[in-house]
Amino acid sequence: MSRIEFGLIALLAAGNTLAGEPPPARQKELVHLVRQDCGSCHGMTLQGGLGPALLPANLQDKPAEGLVATIIGGRPGTPMPPWNQFVSEDEARWIVDKLMTGFPP
Amino acid sequence: MRLFFAAFAAFIVAACAGPQVRGTGDLGLVIERASGQVTLVDTSVRQPYARVAGLGDLSHASAVYSRDGRYAFVFGRDGGLTKVDLLEGRIVKRVIQAGNAIGGSISQDGRIVVAQNYTPGGIKAFDAETLELLAEVPAEYAPGKFSKVVGLADAPGNQFAYALFDGGEIWVSDFSDPRRPVTRRFPAGSQPYDGLVTPDGRYFLAGLFGEDGVALLDLWQPDKGARKILENYGRGQEKLPVFKMPHLRGWSVAQGKAYLPAIGRHEVLVVDTASWKEVGRIPVRGQPVFVIARPDGRQVWVNFAFPDNGKLDVIDTLAGRVVKAFEPGKGILHMEFAPRGEHVWLSARDDNRVLIYDTATFGKLGEIAADSPSGIFFTSRAHRIGF
Numbered sequence: 001m002s003r004i005e006f007g008l009i010a011l012l013a014a015g016n017t018l019a020g021e022p023p024p025a026r027q028k029e030l031v032h033l034v035r036q037d038c039g040s041c042h043g044m045t046l047q048g049g050l051g052p053a054l055l056p057a058n059l060q061d062k063p064a065e066g067l068v069a070t071i072i073g074g075r076p077g078t079p080m081p082p083w084n085q086f087v088s089e090d091e092a093r094w095i096v097d098k099l100m101t102g103f104p105p
Numbered sequence: 106m107r108l109f110f111a112a113f114a115a116f117i118v119a120a121c122a123g124p125q126v127r128g129t130g131d132l133g134l135v136i137e138r139a140s141g142q143v144t145l146v147d148t149s150v151r152q153p154y155a156r157v158a159g160l161g162d163l164s165h166a167s168a169v170y171s172r173d174g175r176y177a178f179v180f181g182r183d184g185g186l187t188k189v190d191l192l193e194g195r196i197v198k199r200v201i202q203a204g205n206a207i208g209g210s211i212s213q214d215g216r217i218v219v220a221q222n223y224t225p226g227g228i229k230a231f232d233a234e235t236l237e238l239l240a241e242v243p244a245e246y247a248p249g250k251f252s253k254v255v256g257l258a259d260a261p262g263n264q265f266a267y268a269l270f271d272g273g274e275i276w277v278s279d280f281s282d283p284r285r286p287v288t289r290r291f292p293a294g295s296q297p298y299d300g301l302v303t304p305d306g307r308y309f310l311a312g313l314f315g316e317d318g319v320a321l322l323d324l325w326q327p328d329k330g331a332r333k334i335l336e337n338y339g340r341g342q343e344k345l346p347v348f349k350m351p352h353l354r355g356w357s358v359a360q361g362k363a364y365l366p367a368i369g370r371h372e373v374l375v376v377d378t379a380s381w382k383e384v385g386r387i388p389v390r391g392q393p394v395f396v397i398a399r400p401d402g403r404q405v406w407v408n409f410a411f412p413d414n415g416k417l418d419v420i421d422t423l424a425g426r427v428v429k430a431f432e433p434g435k436g437i438l439h440m441e442f443a444p445r446g447e448h449v450w451l452s453a454r455d456d457n458r459v460l461i462y463d464t465a466t467f468g469k470l471g472e473i474a475a476d477s478p479s480g481i482f483f484t485s486r487a488h489r490i491g492f
Binding site (some may be wrong): 020029032036037039040041043044045048049050077079081082085086 | 122138139162164165169181182205207224253255270296298346347348349350412422436454455456
């Protein structure tokens with residue numbers, strides 16, 4: 001591996017970490033958004049409602065990128081709207097990661 | 106004689122310390138969704154008087170009242186059904202009746218409480234006295250397929266009307282014999298999201314999410330089946346995204362018209378309740394969630410889905426337009442009018458406050474602290490058809 005390639009990978013890795021972790025204040029906002037506003041269909045405890053449950057056990061077989069795409073673009077034919085006005089793709093990725101591993105209170 | 110007087114005085118003191126005699130017509134409760142408790146309130150002094158905890162997951166909880174206005178039946182999202190005594194400020198009985206519930210209703214005679222459930226999809230009827238299970242009607246709209254149930258409302262004759270979100274049907278169950286309900290089915294349309302029974306108990310309306318329109322069933326003439334009104338109100342235009350489902354109830358009807366939220370449009374649709382024809386539409390500042398008439402029907406108050414859930418628009422039904430637009434707080438989830446409408450209580454979820462406004466002057470009368478408040482339910486609902 002050349003030094004340039006190594007540097008590029010390190011940069012990408014760093015970029016991923018930075019992009020994947022919203023700042024703490026924003027994380028708090030996202031948790032509030034998911035629990036309160038996603039919660040109006042999925043339940044505040046994420047056990048489901050008009051929309052499906054979003055607990056780790058319900059999501060384990062689903063590819064993360066598909067879930068990110070659902071948050072960003074919505075699901076035509078269902079009541080799931082696109083949230084891209086309110087969350088970035090990186091933020092959606094962080095939300096999906098937290099949903100799959102146990103969402104913060 | 107002195108001894109007698111002392112005994113008499115002691116009797117008086119004991120009598121004063123005993124339970125205070127009072128009515129319940131001016132009481133109510135506020136759901137505190139995050140902490141599983143309800144705050145009991147007195148709408149005459151506009152103050153809380155007790156807090157009752159241990160009601161489980163109260164996100165999207167709702168309540169109905171016994172006909173004497175003493176007991177609230179609170180339906181929780183986790184399937185819990187809790188009977189709360191408003192006078193003693195305590196839980197009388199609590200059962201877990203389903204995995205995932207969305208609300209409930211109480212029969213005309215006050216003896217049957219019915220819960221509507223998402224999982225397992227269907228309705229369940231309970232004895233209002235004991236919460237003993239009387240009967241259930243699974244929402245099996247096709248062999249092995251169960252639907253989420255929405256829009257459950259009581260109708261005269263101990264009937265309950267409701268809609269099947271996945272099944273696209275309206276069902277009416279007659280509980281004249283509480284243990285052996287008889288159910289009729291009516292095709293309604295794509296994805297009914299909620300329903301209402303008109304204040305006279307005659308019509309059931311189911312709002313449709315999957316298509317532009319509202320399904321209407323005349324409960325006096327059910328053989329005619331459900332028909333569609335407000336068809337194609339979106340006129341084929343692209344819908345705006347809906348970040349929260351609107352809620353329907355008999356409070357939509359005012360002055361011979363029904364004021365209904367449009368889906369995917371920032372409008373309130375106005376329908377004449379004699380002809381069921383659209384007679385107008387009123388632009389508002391977001392996707393309407395609750396469109397609630399003041400009990401006299403002069404005003405209709407509208408709150409909105411995220412991200413406009415800090416706003417409130419007030420329609421004057423005589424002028425046919427919004428006459429007051431304001432931002433009373435953060436996360437305005439619900440509104441409840443005093444029985445005759447002189448003031449309105451608003452839950453401001455993200456401010457952890459319930460705000461009380463004068464509906465004539467729009468002046469703020471007061472506020473009470475509440476932990477993430479959502480639904481507000483006053484005992485005056487006990488005497489309204491379809492609540």
